[in-house]
Amino acid sequence: MDKERAQRFMHKVIGDVATTLSGALVLVGDSTGLFRAMAGAGPLSADEVAQRSGVHPRYAQEWLGAMTCSGYVEHDPATDRFELPDEHAMYLTDPQSEAWLLGMFTGLPAMMAMAPRLADAFRSGGGVPFAEFGEALPVALEQMNRSVYESRLVRTWLPAVPAAVERLQAGGRAIDVGCGTGVVPLLLARAFPQASIEGLDLDARSIAIARSYAEREGLQDRVRFVNASAEALSGQPGYDLVTTFDVVHDLPDPLGVLQRIRGALAEGGTYLMxxxxxxxLLEKNRENPFGRMLFAISCLHCVPQSLAQGGPGLGACWGPTRARELAAEAGFSHFAVLPVRSPAMAFYELRA
Known part of the structure; x- marks a missing residue:
């Protein structure tokens, strides 16, 4: 028995428990406005934080202690004052900023609550349907991605597929498969007013939310949202651009969907996966700061909801080689990894 190794592992386990519990307090800090109250304010006493945020002083004091120990807030023991550094606030306070990371916390309660149900699925080999993760999950998933999509989709990502951009500018057709609450189709509609834009998703709640967003933005006549599976894809007329964002690994029939997408493309059309x-390689993902998070999300949500549909449960961490192989099996003649800079997302260009 290596006692030092055992001690290090014990510290890791305690650290993981602390991280999990702190995640709940990060959510509280967001919902109560504590982070926003501290942003740009410099060093504050616990009472001043309470006053600025409107929370009870005793809770403010304990929350500040927890956030100090977790590294979110800094504490000066000489003055007993707390500060949220600008370098931290940029990720915690502005939902419109692409740097905002608090949206990633919003789905945690629903996923954590499914642990007992997931344990049963582990034993039976079954899955957990998307709907069972709760009514709040569609918006939670949206909040994890919206700010980055709004900042990057049109300005940075689409220029990597210039032929598709030219077609949309000329009034072409585009569809986002697995569109969720409609963020991507609505962004496309605003950026390409001459184009015909659609969003497709099997989840009725997500489509209802997407339609409400379209009405709110005055785009209900510009974007068509369809509550259906990928079997509803039609190649007549074909699409100049088909997109899927963080979708393929969740599907019950990834190969079949890619084959339908290929058949739905117009001649010369582009599929952006x-x-x-x-x-x-698993050992390489241990070095990736996003690897731990992606594997956890995959095990908690992606794999079980695919298996629940009778799918293969590819999982979020299926990797580029299997993506290339699946594209070839589906009949695509062109597969390229696009040179889009992103720490968490890989961009693949496919053509029939």
Whole structure:
């Protein structure tokens, strides 16, 4: 028995428990406005934080202690004052900023609550349907991605497929398969007013939310949202651009969907597949700061909801080699990894 190794592992386990519990307090800090109250304010006493945020002083004091120990907030023992550094606030306070990371916490309660149900699935080999993760999950998933999509989709990502951009500018057709609450189709509609834009998703709640967003933005006549599976894809007329964002690995029939997407493309059309950015080798993903998070999300959500549909449970960490192989099996003649800079997402260009 290596006692030092055992001691290190014990510290890791305690650290993991602390991280999990701190995640709940990060959510509280967001919902109560504590982070926003501290942003740009410099060093504050616990009472001043309470006053600025409107929370009870005793809770403010204990929360500040927890956030100090977790490294979110800094504490000066000489003055007993707390500060949220600008370098931290940029990730915690502005939902419109692409740097905002608090959206990643919003799905945690629903996923954690499924642990007992997931344990049963582990034993039976079954899955957990998407709907069972709760009514709040569609918006939670949206909040994990919206700010980055709004900042990057049109300005940075689409220029990597210039032929598709030219077609949309000329009034072409595009569809986002697995569109969720409609963020991508609505962004496309705003950027390409002459184009015909659609969003397709099997989840009725997500489509209802997407339609409400379209009405709110005055785009209900510009974007068509369809509550259906990928079997509803039609190649008549074909699409100049088909997109999937973080979708393929969740599907019950990834090969069949890619075959339908290929058949739905117009001649010369582009399929933009975006998937989690991971390495094919597990040991390389241990070095990736996103690897731990992606594997956890995959095990908690991606694999069980695919298995629940009778799918293969590819999982979020299926990697570029299997993506290339699946594309070839589906009949695509062109597969390229696009030079889009992203720490968490891989961008693949496919053509028939």
């Amino acid at each position: 975006v998937e989690p950015k991971v390495d094919d």
